[in-house]
Amino acid sequence: MSVAHQIDPVDxxxxxxxxxxxxxxxxxxxxxxxxxxxxxxxDLHYFTPDGRAVLDATAGLWCCNAGHARKPIxxxxxxxxxxxxxxxxFQFAHPKAFKLSNRLAMMAPADLDHVFxxxxxxxxxxxxxxxxLAYWNVKGKGSKTRLIGRxxxxxxxxxxxxxxxGIVNNRKFFGGLLTGVDHLPHTYNRAxxxxxxxxxxxxxxxxxxxxxxxxxxxxxxxAAVIVExxxxxxxxxxxxxxxxxxxREICDKHDxxxxxxxxxxxxxxxxxxxxxxxxxxxxDMITFAxxxxxxxxxxxxxxxxxxxxxxxxxxxxxxxxLFHGYTYSAHPIAVAAGLATLDLYRxxxxxxxxxxxEGEWADAAxxxxxxxxxxxxxxxxxxxxxxxxxxxxxxxxxxxDAMDRAFHDHDVMIRITGDTIALSPPLTIGxxxxxxxxxxxxxxxxxxx
Ligand SMILES: Cc1ncc(COP(=O)(O)O)c(C=O)c1O
Numbered sequence: 001m002s003v004a005h006q007i008d009p010v011d012x013x014x015x016x017x018x019x020x021x022x023x024x025x026x027x028x029x030x031x032x033x034x035x036x037x038x039x040x041x042x043d044l045h046y047f048t049p050d051g052r053a054v055l056d057a058t059a060g061l062w063c064c065n066a067g068h069a070r071k072p073i074x075x076x077x078x079x080x081x082x083x084x085x086x087x088x089x090f091q092f093a094h095p096k097a098f099k100l101s102n103r104l105a106m107m108a109p110a111d112l113d114h115v116f117x118x119x120x121x122x123x124x125x126x127x128x129x130x131x132x133l134a135y136w137n138v139k140g141k142g143s144k145t146r147l148i149g150r151x152x153x154x155x156x157x158x159x160x161x162x163x164x165x166g167i168v169n170n171r172k173f174f175g176g177l178l179t180g181v182d183h184l185p186h187t188y189n190r191a192x193x194x195x196x197x198x199x200x201x202x203x204x205x206x207x208x209x210x211x212x213x214x215x216x217x218x219x220x221x222x223a224a225v226i227v228e229x230x231x232x233x234x235x236x237x238x239x240x241x242x243x244x245x246x247x248r249e250i251c252d253k254h255d256x257x258x259x260x261x262x263x264x265x266x267x268x269x270x271x272x273x274x275x276x277x278x279x280x281x282x283x284d285m286i287t288f289a290x291x292x293x294x295x296x297x298x299x300x301x302x303x304x305x306x307x308x309x310x311x312x313x314x315x316x317x318x319x320x321x322l323f324h325g326y327t328y329s330a331h332p333i334a335v336a337a338g339l340a341t342l343d344l345y346r347x348x349x350x351x352x353x354x355x356x357x358e359g360e361w362a363d364a365a366x367x368x369x370x371x372x373x374x375x376x377x378x379x380x381x382x383x384x385x386x387x388x389x390x391x392x393x394x395x396x397x398x399x400x401d402a403m404d405r406a407f408h409d410h411d412v413m414i415r416i417t418g419d420t421i422a423l424s425p426p427l428t429i430g431x432x433x434x435x436x437x438x439x440x441x442x443x444x445x446x447x448x449x
Contacts, residue, residue, distance in 0.1 A: 030400075036407045041068035044426055044433055046413060054407060057437055058415040059426045062232060062264045063295030066344050067426040073296055073340045080336030089117070089329045097330035100338045104292075104303055107273040107342070110282040114309035116322075117301040117329040121263035121289035122156025124300035125226070128285045129160040130324055131302060132224035132257050138311050145180055146217055148210070148225040148256075152186040154233035155226060155261050164226050167234055182217065184209050184227070188237045190387075194376045195369060196238070197362045203240030210250045219254035224284075229275035232264040235420035236378050236385030244281045257284040257308075263300070267291030268345060268427050270381035271355030278381075284308060294341045299334035350427040354382045360431065364438045365423070371445040373398065382429070386421040386441075388448075395419060402448055410440045 018032045038054070040047040044067055046054040059065055066073065080096075087094045101115040116131065118124045129147055136144035149155065149164030156162075162171050163178035166186065171177065185206055192202035214222065229244060231237040251258040260283040265275035267290070272278040274286060285308065289300030312321040328334070345351060358381055365377055365384035376387040391398045399416040406412045415422045425437070 027400075034404065034408075036404070043067045043069070044429060053411060055412045055425075055433065055437060055440075057412050057423045057425050059424050060295045061290070061415070062269065062424045063290035065267050065269065065291040065427045066294040066341060066348075066350060067428040070294065070344060072344055073294060073337055076336045076340035077296060077333055080333050084332045087332055088327075090325060093330070094332055094335070096332065096335045096339060100330075100335045100342075103339065103342050104288070104301075108286055108303045109274065109277050111306040112276075112282070112286055112303045113306055114304050115301055116304065116324075117299065118289075118326055119298045119328050119331070119334070120156065120300045121261075121287065122158045122161050122300075123326060124263060124287040124289050124302055125155040125164075125261060126158040126160040127324060128226070128259050128261075128287050128302045129164065129224070131285065131304060131308065131322070132259065134322060134324075135257065135308055135311055136223050138314065141220075143220050144223045144256075146222040147178065147181050148184060148213060148222060149181060150184040150186060150227050150231070152188070152231055152234040152237065153183075153226075153228060153261075154231070155228075156263070180221070182213050184213070184225075186231070186234070186237065187240050187243060190376055193240075193378075195366065195378075197366065197379050198358075199238050199241045199243075199380070201241055204242035204246060206240065207243045207246035207250065210247060214250070214254050214256075219256060222254070222256050224257040224259055225251055226259040226261055228261045228263075229265050229279060229281075230270065230380055230383070232383070232422070232424075233417060235387070235417045236380070236383055236422050238378060238380040239279070244279045248281045248283070251284075259283055259285045259287065261287045263287055263289045264424075265381075267294075267341075268351035268354045269383060269424065271358055272351055292341065293334055293337040294344075296341070297331070297334040297337040298328075299331070299338055348428075354427045357382060357429070357434075361434060364434050367438060368442060368445065371442060373448065374445065382425060382427060384423040386423075388419045388421065390419045398448065402444060405448070406441070406444055410444050412437060412440050412444075414441075 037049055038046045039049040044056055046056050104115050105113040116127055118127050147164050151166035153166040155165045163181045166183050187203045187206050193200040248258055260276055262274055266288045270278050276283055284305050286303045293299050361382055362379040365379045368374055373388045375389050378385045388398050396418055399419045403414055403416045406414045
């Protein structure tokens with residue numbers, strides 16, 4: 001290797017060489033052979049570098065609920081970057097962090113009224129699990145250390161999140177994970193639930209499996225149960241009727257904390273500020289991320305009930321109550337984006353709008369029933385999943401093809417997990433775009449072998 005090469009290797013590379021970027025959750029070699037590149041976004045559309053408009057049927061990764069590049073959010077971010085670029089939240093704070101906390105506390109039901117900030121859903125989940133463990137410690141019940149998740153659950157990619165999560169590929173490569181974890185069964189049964197709109201009639205009884213887990217381990221060893229109210233990343237599994245209420249009852253009975261991971265379901269995705277509100281069930285903690293800034297700036301966090309916060313407010317006042325936090329907890333630019341986003345959701349009534357569109361959305365999605373390779377369709381809020389029959393011997397290949405062709409040939413961004421297509425458009429989607437989306441998907445499915 002020449003000396004000149006060592007001094008300035010960048011000169012040797014094309015600035016757009018695809019080699020260096022290791023894309024997350026992506027088959028890198030396939031992507032780099034046929035990249036799906038996005039250069040710009042506005043409202044319901046992405047734009048490719050050559051200017052082609054691609055309908056965003058996934059709100060990015062379930063996060064851009066207000067649509068893209070919305071002016072009030074963009075301006076708030078720009079203004080904040082110039083006014084206060086960064087301030088620590090350890091021992092100091094900036095005023096807007098309190099304002100956003102209060103706004104989130106107002107949005108959350110009942111006495112979920114204290115907010116701990118992180119920067120992603122994964123950090124939000126790990127924060128919630130740590131708060132649960134520390135809570136029982138400060139309450140003098142340090143034997144309550146077990147965490148209960150659910151099969152097919154997704155709680156991000158931290159070690160805590162993958163331990164309570166239940167997606168096999170996200171776990172099996174990463175060693176022993178947290179100890180003392182157990183899992184509820186997932187709630188999907190195609191024979192009983194196929195083509196359900198909203199909450200399936202069948203499956204509420206599966207919450208009783210928590211009684212079996214409690215009987216096995218004893219409640220004195222269990223700190224918390226964590227579930228997504230609607231399991232999103234595994235391929236959209238809406239909660240069966242009565243399931244979440246029953247989980248709450250069993251947790252109450254045995255003095256176990258209940259955490260709703262609302263990283264996807266909060267901020268209007270199911271037509272309400274939170275799924276907790278939609279289902280009339282009050283968990284002890286709610287994790288959030290994504291929609292809080294409509295995906296513009298990374299932010300996540302945990303909203304906790306009063307009794308949890310209060311339990312920590314003991315001991316000498318100069319001593320830190322919870323030894324946990326992130327350099328970027330309540331980052332000023334994320335906070336400013338969050339405040340502008342919540343204003344926009346309120347001013348445009350986007351949660352109510354999602355609720356009003358739910359029936360129309362479900363009708364349009366269900367119109368794909370009977371198309372080639374469609375094995376099941378599920379809808380809830382502004383979410384839909386389409387299960388495709390896998391190609392024999394090549395699971396996931398059919399859906400991968402669907403996603404690739406949707407982008408290149410039908411100008412639509414869709415998301416896939418296994419052989420399931422998942423749709424979750426910005427909440428601003430209207431009748432015309434819904435029609436156009438399912439029309440394009442119908443053509444896509446017709447042409448897919
Ligand atoms: C329910 C749930 N929890 C946690 C996460 C992880 O969020 P992040 O990717 O921001 O770490 C996700 C992401 O999709 C999620 O759906």
